[in-house]
Amino acid sequence: MKLSQGVEWSVHCAVLLAQGPPGTVASRRTLAGFYGLPEAYLAKHLKSLVRSGVLHATSGPRGGFRLARPAAEITVLDVVEAVEGEASAFVCTEIRQRGVCAIPAEQCVRRCTVDRIMQDADDAWRESLRGRTIGEIARGLSPEVRERSRGYLAENRPA
Amino acid sequence: MKLSQGVEWSVHCAVLLAQGPPGTVASRRTLAGFYGLPEAYLAKHLKSLVRSGVLHATSGPRGGFRLARPAAEITVLDVVEAVEGEASAFVCTEIRQRGVCAIPAEQCVRRCTVDRIMQDADDAWRESLRGRTIGEIARGLSPEVRERSRGYLAENRPA
Ligand code: FES
Ligand code: FES
Numbered sequence: 001m002k003l004s005q006g007v008e009w010s011v012h013c014a015v016l017l018a019q020g021p022p023g024t025v026a027s028r029r030t031l032a033g034f035y036g037l038p039e040a041y042l043a044k045h046l047k048s049l050v051r052s053g054v055l056h057a058t059s060g061p062r063g064g065f066r067l068a069r070p071a072a073e074i075t076v077l078d079v080v081e082a083v084e085g086e087a088s089a090f091v092c093t094e095i096r097q098r099g100v101c102a103i104p105a106e107q108c109v110r111r112c113t114v115d116r117i118m119q120d121a122d123d124a125w126r127e128s129l130r131g132r133t134i135g136e137i138a139r140g141l142s143p144e145v146r147e148r149s150r151g152y153l154a155e156n157r158p159a
Numbered sequence: 160m161k162l163s164q165g166v167e168w169s170v171h172c173a174v175l176l177a178q179g180p181p182g183t184v185a186s187r188r189t190l191a192g193f194y195g196l197p198e199a200y201l202a203k204h205l206k207s208l209v210r211s212g213v214l215h216a217t218s219g220p221r222g223g224f225r226l227a228r229p230a231a232e233i234t235v236l237d238v239v240e241a242v243e244g245e246a247s248a249f250v251c252t253e254i255r256q257r258g259v260c261a262i263p264a265e266q267c268v269r270r271c272t273v274d275r276i277m278q279d280a281d282d283a284w285r286e287s288l289r290g291r292t293i294g295e296i297a298r299g300l301s302p303e304v305r306e307r308s309r310g311y312l313a314e315n316r317p318a
Contacts, residue, residue, distance in 0.1 A: 001248045003160050003277075011273045012254055036257035076276055089162045089248075095171055098195035101307050113296050114170045117235055118162075121287035128280035137272050148260050 006045040006083040009037055011134070013046070014054065014079055018071035018138035019149040027064040030156040034149075045083055052082035062158040071135030077126055079134065089125075090118035165204040165242040168196055170293070172205070173213065173238055177230035177297035178308040186223040189315040193308075204242055211241035221317040230294035236285055238293065248284075249277035 013031045017024055028046060032039040046065060049055040056068040067074060092115035096103045111119075138146070172190045176183055187205060191198040205224055208214040215227040226233060251274035255262050270278075297305070 001160055001162050001243050002250070003248045005250075005252065007249065007277070008251060008254060008273065015273070034258045034260055035254040036259075036261070037254065076273075084160050089160045090166065091161070091164075092167060093164065095167060095194040095196065099193045100195075101193050101311050102195070103304060107301075107303075113299055114167065114174070114235075117288070117291045117296070118166070121284045124287040125280045125284040128283040129276070132276045137276070140272055142266075144266075145262060152260050 001089060003080075004083055006041075006048075007080055009035065009042060010045050010049055010054075010083050011076060011079050011137075013042075013065075014049070014067065014071070014074060014134045015137050015141075016149055016153070017055075017065070017067050018074075018134050019141070019146050020153040021150075022070070023066055024153055025058055025062065025064040025066045025158055026153055026156065027158055030153070031065065033156075034152060049079065049082045052078065054078050054082050064158050067134075071138055072133050074134040075130050076132045076134065076137075077129035080129055081126075088119055088122040090115070090122060092118075160248060162239075163242055165200075165207075166239055168194065168201055169204050169208055169213075169242050170235060170238050170296075172201075172224075173208070173226065173230070173233060173293045174296050174300075175308055175312070176214075176224070176226050177233075177293050178300070178305050179312040180309075181229070182225055183312055184217055184221065184223040184225045184317055185312060185315065186317055189312070190224065192315075193311060207241045208238065211237065213237050213241050223317050226293070230297055231292050233293040234289050235291045235293070235296075236288035239288055240285075247278055247281040249274070249281060251277075 012035055016034055028039055028043055032042045050057045053068050054074055055065045057065055092112055096112055097105055097108060171194055175193055176185060187198055187202055191201045209216045212227050213233055214224045216224055251271055255271055256264055256267055
């Protein structure tokens, strides 16, 4: 089981935007350049972040991306689910209803215990990520890092 | 992010063995037949379960697989990690040390906050699975299901 690299990239891009003044806009190139990311691959994830309502895309000559709401209201889960989707990592294929001792479908009204245990774990994972916000991460960075990020965002503001 | 189908198969095979009397042995074919699983694919997962110390393989004409310890001492996490490995689903590639504003390595003594948040969630997931056992699942099955499983295991005992 492995998460896409886009998770690390996307959380960090959101954290970068959260370090600028509210409403900070940055182009795809600016975001990619800050972390040395391949711009074409990052594009796909930025689209997902827009589609999920984490980022807002502005078009035109001053176009780019900004956080769609205050960073304190964007959870890490919001970003992770934008990239990975909301589907559970475990998918029950109802094997209890197959094979030589198959349980008849009418006796399978309740979800299989194994499925429930796996979903409980998935819930615990999401719950953990739901408790942390992009704003909290940005605020926790060292003053030097935040200063450098702010300077970079200001210098590269869409003209 | 998606778990291998082998997780559903492996947990269920362990639960099946747990329904027999202690020391119950079942062949690969018997395990696969119970749930209608492809025997060749299941073989790979049974090997992983043996390697991880969840199952014990017995060879010879009466060979097969049995639980390596009491079902109450085998957690769902033991089985899931046998199939999926123990590595976290999130891998930090230290992008903070790359790009135009790279943080120098000597300033990166502490793990990145994003990495820590992702590992906390991974820990929560494992913790949840560590709290549930194969024995508990087997005991929770309906009397009819357990009766049928026991009958099947007895009929198919390696000769
Ligand atoms: S039948 Fe799918 S998890 Fe049990
Ligand atoms: S640098 Fe990898 S998660 Fe932050």
